[in-house]
Amino acid sequence: MSDAQPLYAKVKDHILENIRSGAWEAGRRVPSENELVESFGISRMTANRALRELTSEGFLSRVPGVGTFVKEAPALSSLMELRNIAEEIAQRGHRYSSRLIRKGVIDSNPALAEEFEDRGIKQLFHIVIVHEENGVPVQLEDRHVNPAVAPNFLEHDFTETTPTAVLLAATPVDELEHTVEATLPSTEQQRLLGIAALEPCLALYRRSWSRGKVATVVTLTYPASRYALYSRHRTSARGTFSQ
Amino acid sequence: MSDAQPLYAKVKDHILENIRSGAWEAGRRVPSENELVESFGISRMTANRALRELTSEGFLSRVPGVGTFVKEAPALSSLMELRNIAEEIAQRGHRYSSRLIRKGVIDSNPALAEEFEDRGIKQLFHIVIVHEENGVPVQLEDRHVNPAVAPNFLEHDFTETTPTAVLLAATPVDELEHTVEATLPSTEQQRLLGIAALEPCLALYRRSWSRGKVATVVTLTYPASRYALYSRHRTSARGTFSQ
DNA sequence: CTGACTATACTGTATATACAACCTTATACA
DNA sequence: TGTATAAGGTTGTATATACAGTATAGTCAG
Numbered sequence: 001m002s003d004a005q006p007l008y009a010k011v012k013d014h015i016l017e018n019i020r021s022g023a024w025e026a027g028r029r030v031p032s033e034n035e036l037v038e039s040f041g042i043s044r045m046t047a048n049r050a051l052r053e054l055t056s057e058g059f060l061s062r063v064p065g066v067g068t069f070v071k072e073a074p075a076l077s078s079l080m081e082l083r084n085i086a087e088e089i090a091q092r093g094h095r096y097s098s099r100l101i102r103k104g105v106i107d108s109n110p111a112l113a114e115e116f117e118d119r120g121i122k123q124l125f126h127i128v129i130v131h132e133e134n135g136v137p138v139q140l141e142d143r144h145v146n147p148a149v150a151p152n153f154l155e156h157d158f159t160e161t162t163p164t165a166v167l168l169a170a171t172p173v174d175e176l177e178h179t180v181e182a183t184l185p186s187t188e189q190q191r192l193l194g195i196a197a198l199e200p201c202l203a204l205y206r207r208s209w210s211r212g213k214v215a216t217v218v219t220l221t222y223p224a225s226r227y228a229l230y231s232r233h234r235t236s237a238r239g240t241f242s243q
Numbered sequence: 244m245s246d247a248q249p250l251y252a253k254v255k256d257h258i259l260e261n262i263r264s265g266a267w268e269a270g271r272r273v274p275s276e277n278e279l280v281e282s283f284g285i286s287r288m289t290a291n292r293a294l295r296e297l298t299s300e301g302f303l304s305r306v307p308g309v310g311t312f313v314k315e316a317p318a319l320s321s322l323m324e325l326r327n328i329a330e331e332i333a334q335r336g337h338r339y340s341s342r343l344i345r346k347g348v349i350d351s352n353p354a355l356a357e358e359f360e361d362r363g364i365k366q367l368f369h370i371v372i373v374h375e376e377n378g379v380p381v382q383l384e385d386r387h388v389n390p391a392v393a394p395n396f397l398e399h400d401f402t403e404t405t406p407t408a409v410l411l412a413a414t415p416v417d418e419l420e421h422t423v424e425a426t427l428p429s430t431e432q433q434r435l436l437g438i439a440a441l442e443p444c445l446a447l448y449r450r451s452w453s454r455g456k457v458a459t460v461v462t463l464t465y466p467a468s469r470y471a472l473y474s475r476h477r478t479s480a481r482g483t484f485s486q
Numbered sequence: 487c488t489g490a491c492t493a494t495a496c497t498g499t500a501t502a503t504a505c506a507a508c509c510t511t512a513t514a515c516a
Numbered sequence: 517t518g519t520a521t522a523a524g525g526t527t528g529t530a531t532a533t534a535c536a537g538t539a540t541a542g543t544c545a546g
Binding site: 053056110175176177178179180181182183184195198201202222224228229230231234 | 444
């Protein structure tokens with residue numbers, strides 16, 4: 001006993017566990033406040049708090065006079081934050097897997113040197129990975145890494161930890177640059193992602209800086225039918241929006 | 244006046260107003276629950292709810308035994324800064340123009356009510372505009388606006404000022420949600436943007452909140468060949484990296 | 487002066503109760 | 517058959533009360 005956990009938190013965990021495990025699929029009705037009162041032996045206000053917080057957190061939706069329901073969880077990737085796609089998928093209660101297509105050292109060239117803002121750079125690490133959700137490819141990662149920033153990068157086996165996780169653990173990120181565009185996939189991309197020629201894709205190009213150097217340059221390609229980029233954040237309470 | 248607003252919401256608004264106006268700067272102590280009880284003539288649970296929600300929304304921080312304080316404003320990550328496309332184009336030294344395709348009031352429906360998080364909403368403002376750079380369409384804007392937030396919205400002639408500028412001037416923006424996906428254009432989009440059927444497009448879906456209400460929902464469609472989304476920003480010491 | 491104790495203020499949680507608004511379903515009635 | 521009404525379940529809000537845990541300021545004994 002003595003979980004030292006508040007009652008409303010236990011109720012929230014119980015509901016979240018059912019959602020995460022897939023036992024309660026989207027749209028399903030969750031127990032009403034009065035049903036929670038009976039099954040947990042708590043007061044209605046405590047049940048109300050649990051359901052209300054889960055609603056504001058985006059897991060449930062409530063309709064007065066009708067009930068509370070599991071909300072649709074869209075397949076979304078966060079746009080501005082560096083998140084680990086494996087965690088993201090796991091968080092949705094789905095199975096993550098990956099296929100390592102390429103891993104090695106390549107010689108630099110003028111275009112790459114430009115991207116890394118380092119004329120003298122000689123060699124780069126290069127990996128290509130297909131990330132899968134429930135066995136379906138959802139992201140093609142084509143990444144170059146600056147050996148000066150993460151010299152041990154290639155020592156990792158990327159089946160267990162994603163490159164994002166490795167880099168985040170190895171180096172601080174000072175600055176990020178993103179470019180997002182829509183593309184039609186190349187034949188190789190079609191093959192690796194298992195999509196048709198006419199399926200549009202999102203291409204997210206990202207450079208990240210660490211201690212003043214470009215640490216990594218990556219292009220992430222998402223099939224439009226399987227993934228969208230998402231961000232939601234609060235803006236400063238004081239007027240950051242000039243004009 | 245007197246929107247028949249719940250008591251806890253009035254308290255939240257009062258506090259937010261003080262934060263927004265700058266009257267209460269970061270770190271400043273806000274009234275304790277018992278002080279709110281006295282000044283608003285409410286029960287402590289109601290004051291507690293107001294402060295608790297503002298805390299979970301990131302505006303306040305609370306320390307048991309000490310008090311409640313205004314939180315530091317987090318740095319805005321900025322791919323998604325609300326920028327005025329007219330200014331953006333002017334900044335590049337190009338000529339901005341626009342074509343107003345539609346402007347009027349439409350009846351709500353369940354899908355729109357859901358997007359606006361207001362089941363009772365009856366009517367919405369709706370505009371469609373094509374933005375052009377040097378006479379070439381670069382963005383199709385399809386926007387719905389909540390009349391409760393910007394009642395004078397339709398009074399503007401959008402040839403001189405863009406809807407974004409109008410809304411920014413009229414209301415504070417508390418929160419932004421973005422979804423980006425790749426699409427192939429519908430026939431109407433092809434016609435309005437003057438593009439081929441096989442040209443992929445970026446669809447940027449954005450909702451913005453003002454004083455707790457969804458103020459506007461907009462879908463911006465960019466032809467991939469003419470526009471990409473770009474951002475670059477420093478990451479703050481903390482934050483930015485969720486989990 | 488220092489350390490232990492106490493009083494006080496504040497947040498955190500939990501309950502019991504109440505009323506309003508909303509929705510669905512069953513029932514009664516025309 | 518169609519319509520109005522009633523009943524019951526559901527969420528939304530608000531109050532009064534209680535107790536626990538935490539931090540601070542002040543008091544008192546050593």
